[in-house]
Amino acid sequence: MALHTDLEIHKVAEELLGLSLDLVRNIPRDLKQVVGAKIRDECLQVLVLIGRANLVIDGEFKVAAGNDYNTIAYDxxxxxxxxxxRVATIMAKRGEYPAGAHSTCTYGVQPDTDFDRYQWSPAQLWEIVSDVMLGQRVTP
Known part of the structure; x- marks a missing residue:
């Protein structure tokens, strides 16, 4: 089975993104941020949907809140x-891998791409995890 990036529809969607970026360069400055961002985001969403539509589910298992599970890197x-x-996931990494973590989120949700777990102490991180897991503010 081919990767979704090898499919003709994905190639056309990438071309559409390129064309849209060229178009945005020529939008008047007063409209560029709002209109340009919307055009770009819609084209990116097409690529995301193509990728998601071509995900192959290789088995499925349910893990109830508070339980643990094991998975291999990039699975x-x-x-x-x-x-x-909200979701809080506590991971025990068993190795370093070259491609880093990959995440997807629902269209319209902006993930926190600037977060660096090393900027906070373990106590500060645990405060956030506790807050999410208990559904209330917890102070260490």
Whole structure:
């Protein structure tokens, strides 16, 4: 089976993104940020949807909140948020791998791409995890 990036529809969507970026360069300055961002985001979403549509589910298992599981590096998996929409995952990494972590999120949700876990102490990180897991503010 081919990778989604090898499919003709993905190649055309990449071309569309390129054309849209060229178009955005020529939008008047007062409209560029709002209109340009919307055009770019829509084209990127097409690429995301193509990738998601071509994900191959290789088995499925459910893990209830509070339980643990093992997975291999780069094995795609999902986590369903609880009632307030937040998720906290505690991982024990067993090695370093060249491609780093990969995440997807629902269209319209902006992930925190600037977060660096090394900027906080373990106590500060645990405060956030506790807050999410208990659904309330916890102070160490």
């Amino acid at each position: 795609y998996h999902t986590t369903t948020p609880g009632g307030d929409g």
